[in-house]
Amino acid sequence: MNLLAMDAEQPAANIPPPAGAAAPGAPRRPVVMSVRGLRAGYAAGAQALQGVDLEIRERTVTAIIGPSGCGKSTLIRCLNRMHEVIPGAWCEGDVRLGGRDVLQLDPVVLRREVGMVFQRPNPFPTMSVFQNVASGLVLNGERDRAKIAERVEESLRRAALWDEVKDKLDKPGTGLSGGQQQRLCIARALAVEPRVLLMDEPCSALDPLATARIEELLLQIKDQLTIVIVTHNMQQAARVSEYTVFMLMGELVEYGETQAIFTQPSDKRTEDYITGRFG
Amino acid sequence: MTPAAAPERTSSGARGLVPVPGPRERAGDRLFRLIVTGFALLTLATVAALAWQLTRGSLGTWRAFGASFLWGRTWDPVNDVFGALPFLYGTLVTSLIALLIAVPLGVGTAVFLTELAPRRLASAVGFAVELLAAVPSVILGLMGMYLLVPAVRFVEPSLERWLGFLPFFRGAAYGLGLLTAGLILSLMILPYVTAITRDVLATVPRSLKEALYALGATRWEVVRGVSLPYARPGILGAVFLALGRALGETMAVTMVIGNTPRISASLFSPGYSMAAVIANELAEAVSDAHLSALIAIGLTLLGVTIVVNGLARLLIYRLERPR
Numbered sequence: 001m002n003l004l005a006m007d008a009e010q011p012a013a014n015i016p017p018p019a020g021a022a023a024p025g026a027p028r029r030p031v032v033m034s035v036r037g038l039r040a041g042y043a044a045g046a047q048a049l050q051g052v053d054l055e056i057r058e059r060t061v062t063a064i065i066g067p068s069g070c071g072k073s074t075l076i077r078c079l080n081r082m083h084e085v086i087p088g089a090w091c092e093g094d095v096r097l098g099g100r101d102v103l104q105l106d107p108v109v110l111r112r113e114v115g116m117v118f119q120r121p122n123p124f125p126t127m128s129v130f131q132n133v134a135s136g137l138v139l140n141g142e143r144d145r146a147k148i149a150e151r152v153e154e155s156l157r158r159a160a161l162w163d164e165v166k167d168k169l170d171k172p173g174t175g176l177s178g179g180q181q182q183r184l185c186i187a188r189a190l191a192v193e194p195r196v197l198l199m200d201e202p203c204s205a206l207d208p209l210a211t212a213r214i215e216e217l218l219l220q221i222k223d224q225l226t227i228v229i230v231t232h233n234m235q236q237a238a239r240v241s242e243y244t245v246f247m248l249m250g251e252l253v254e255y256g257e258t259q260a261i262f263t264q265p266s267d268k269r270t271e272d273y274i275t276g277r278f279g
Numbered sequence: 280m281t282p283a284a285a286p287e288r289t290s291s292g293a294r295g296l297v298p299v300p301g302p303r304e305r306a307g308d309r310l311f312r313l314i315v316t317g318f319a320l321l322t323l324a325t326v327a328a329l330a331w332q333l334t335r336g337s338l339g340t341w342r343a344f345g346a347s348f349l350w351g352r353t354w355d356p357v358n359d360v361f362g363a364l365p366f367l368y369g370t371l372v373t374s375l376i377a378l379l380i381a382v383p384l385g386v387g388t389a390v391f392l393t394e395l396a397p398r399r400l401a402s403a404v405g406f407a408v409e410l411l412a413a414v415p416s417v418i419l420g421l422m423g424m425y426l427l428v429p430a431v432r433f434v435e436p437s438l439e440r441w442l443g444f445l446p447f448f449r450g451a452a453y454g455l456g457l458l459t460a461g462l463i464l465s466l467m468i469l470p471y472v473t474a475i476t477r478d479v480l481a482t483v484p485r486s487l488k489e490a491l492y493a494l495g496a497t498r499w500e501v502v503r504g505v506s507l508p509y510a511r512p513g514i515l516g517a518v519f520l521a522l523g524r525a526l527g528e529t530m531a532v533t534m535v536i537g538n539t540p541r542i543s544a545s546l547f548s549p550g551y552s553m554a555a556v557i558a559n560e561l562a563e564a565v566s567d568a569h570l571s572a573l574i575a576i577g578l579t580l581l582g583v584t585i586v587v588n589g590l591a592r593l594l595i596y597r598l599e600r601p602r
Contacts, residue, residue: 188494
C-alpha cells in the first residue's frame with residue numbers, strides 16, 4: 001500500500017477523467033479519506049465490518065456495491081460517525097480525513113465536513129423549503145440573512161432544484177415530490193459546503209426519472225467535492241463513479257477503477273455478483 | 280360508508296378491514312352493531328344527563344344571582360349569599376402553578392428518558408413515573424399535609440425575602456394555601472406530562488434526527504430543532520390532559536389548600552377550589568339555597584373543563600393543519 005506516497009508525487013491539477021469511467025492509467029487524485037482495518041458492529045447481531053481498508057480520492061465519485069447486509073451502509077456511516085448514533089453500535093480501526101483521526105475528532109466538527117444524504121428523503125417536516133436548506137447554516141451560527149438567502153439559492157441551484165421551488169420557498173419541504181425532496185436534502189447537505197458527501201442509496205426510494213435527475217446532478221457537482229455513494233443499482237455505479245468498491249459479508253472484496261471492476265474483475269466473487277449470478 | 284369509494288391510504292398502504300355490505304346483513308353482525316352503537320350513545324346520554332341534572336339542581340341559584348354568581352366574591356351559607364369567584368380563582372391558580380412546575384419538569388424528564396438515559400435507567404425511571412400516576416390522591420394529600428406543608432412553611436419566609444417584590448410571594452407563612460395545593464397538583468400531573476411526552480418523543484422518526492445530526496448538530500440541537508417541534512402537538516395534548524386532571528382534582532387539594540373562600544394575590548394565603556368546596560360542604564348543606572349553590576359550582580367546573588378541552592382541540596387542530 002504505497003498509494004499515499006505515489007500521490008504525493010503527482011499534483012492534483014490533472015485533467016479529470018471522463019464521467020462514469022476513469023481512463024485506465026489516468027493520474028490519481030490525492031487521497032482525502034483513508035480507512036485502515038475498520039471493524040464495526042451493533043449491540044445485537046453479527047459484526048458488520050470485518051477489517052476494511054479503503055482510500056477515497058478527492059473530487060471523485062466512489063460507488064460501494066454489494067448485496068443487502070454486506071456492510072455498505074455501515075461503512076459509510078463510519079466515515080462521518082453516524083454509525084455511533086445508533087445505541088450500542090461500535091467501531092474500531094483507523095479512519096482519516098486529510099490526515100486527521102476521524103475517531104478522535106469531535107463528531108459535530110467532522111459531520112460539517114463530511115455531509116450525508118440518506119436512503120429516504122428526510123426533509124424536516126416542520127420547516128419550509130428555505131428553512132430546510134438553511135438549517136445547516138443556522139446550526140453553524142450563521143445569522144446574516146442576506147448571506148443565508150444567497151447560500152440557499154446557490155445550494156438549490158447546485159442541486160438542480162432552484163427553478164422548481166423558487167416560487168414556493170416558504171412552503172413545507174414535505175410538500176414536494178419524492179425526487180424533489182431528495183434533491184432538497186442534497187441541497188441541504190451542500191449548503192454547509194462539505195468536503196465529502198456520503199450518499200446512502202439516495203435513489204432507492206425514487207422512480208427512474210427522478211433517479212436520472214439525481215445522477216445528472218452528481219455529475220455536475222462531482223468536480224467540486226468528493227462523493228461516496230452506496231447503491232444497489234450496478235448500472236448506477238457504472239454510470240456515475242470513477243471508483244467502485246465491492247463488498248460481501250462485511251469484507252471489502254475488490255476496490256478499483258469502475259471500468260476495471262466491471263470489465264475485468266480480478267475476484268471471482270465480484271464477477272459472479274456483477275454478472276448477476278447472485279445477489 | 281361505501282367501501283368501494285374508500286380512499287386508499289398512500290403512506291402505509293394498509294387498507295383497514297372494510298365491512299362488505301351484503302344484500303342482507305348477517306344477524307350476528309346486526310346485533311353486534313346495535314350493541315356497540317348503544318354503548319357509544321350511552322356516553323353521549325351520560326354527558327347530557329349530567330349537564331341536565333346539574334342545571335336543574337342549580338336553577339335556584341341562577342334565578343337568585345344570575346350570571347353574577349360567577350363573579351360574586353362572597354360565600355356566606357348562613358345568610359344565603361353565594362358567589363363562585365373565590366373557588367374559580369383557587370382552581371385556576373392552583374392548576375396554573377401545577378402546570379408551570381410540571382410541564383418543564385415533565386418535558387425535561389421525557390427528553391432525558393428518550394434521548395440521553397441509558398436504557399436500563401430509562402426503564403427504571405419510566406416505571407417510577409408510571410407508579411406515581413397510580414398513587415391514590417388521598418395518599419398524596421397525606422404526604423402533602425405531613426411533608427409538604429411544613430416544608431412550604433419553612434421555605435416561604437425565604438421566598439418572601441428574595442421574591443417579595445412580587446405580590447405573589449408575600450404574607451404570613453401558614454403552609455396551607457394555594458402554593459402548597461399547586462405543588463401537590465404538579466406532583467399529580469407530572470406523570471401524565473412525562474409519560475405522554477416520552478411516548479410522543481419516541482415516535483419522532485430516526486431519519487429526521489439523523490438528518491440533523493449529519494449536518495453537525497449536537498444532541499441538544501437535535502432535541503430542540505427536530506424532536507420537540509415534531510412532538511409539539513402531542514406535548515400540547517399532554518399538557519391539556521394534565522390541566523383537565525388538575526382542574527378537577529379534589530382530595531389532595533382539599534387537604535392542603537386551607538379551605539378559605541378568599542381571593543388574595545399572595546400564593547401563601549389559604550384559598551379554596553371548586554372541587555374542594557363541593558366535597559367539603561355537600562354533606563352539610565341543609566338549606567336548598569346552599570345545595571343549589573354547590574351544584575351551580577359543579578356546573579361551573581364542568582363548564583371550565585369543557586372550555587379548556589375545547590381550547591385544546593382548537594390549538595392542536597391549528598398546529599396540525601398543514602400551512
